[in-house]
Amino acid sequence: MMRALLLAAGEGQRLRPLTLHMPKPMVPVGGRPILAHLIGLLRRHGITEIAMNLHYQPEAIVDYFGNGEQFGVTLTYSYEEQLRGSAGAARSLEHFLTDAFVVLYGDVLTNVDLSSLVAHHHGSRSAGTIGLYEVSDPSRCGIVELDATGRVIRFVEKPAPGTIQGNLANSGILILEPSVLHYIPETEPVDFGLHLFPKLLSEGIPLSGKRLDGYILDIGSPDRLEQAEADYAAGVFHSPLEDDRPRRVRSQTC
16 A cells, blocks of 8 residues: 655744744644645545654644544654755655655645556656646746656756746655665755755656646745635635535645
8 A cells, every 4th residue: 555755844934923833734724734634635545654754843743643543544753853854754764665655745735636646657667756737937946857758857946047948846746666765865864856856867767747737835935825725715725625615726836
């Protein structure tokens, strides 16, 4: 059975003062933490064994979710005294992530079709698949160039204007094979976009990309949080926790 890693160590300085009292992934949208919506998404797609990395105010997350039983999942926690970066968090959980696994960034509110992304990954025979969406300002995101077959040929984190072709960005929704963990050092912080993806490509390790449909919003600022609340109220964001609200589409993360 596929497992998942929810990246939940973020402090969320741009969301202060709200995050003085809670970690960023616990910020509520529609009365529930972002993490609750993401756990609902994973459960909806049959993924019930979930790990979270914790650092900033970890007790807020553990007290709310416990072992995950009341949310229909099983939770494993990985505590980081020093932040290890998004990829470093996965490396610390090598014992848990023994088969292909999903990664969700804990500050990205989304309801995309994970099953479709997983199926694409298995068909691609790649070491990792990056969920993609189109952006208007590539300089704010991790931008991916694909060849005609959907293989990633270049990944640049927040490129300078005019230095990379296209506007397909990393959504923070990934499917990875456990083999990629061997490329992550154990002793230093490592980020997926800044470090791991460029390293894999430089060594000829195949990565694929797939455009995603659905709602994607990085809640990294007060304006984005306000937008998320408005989208929830208007039915633009349809939470995976609910079945009876109308569905619309929005994609915006970086």
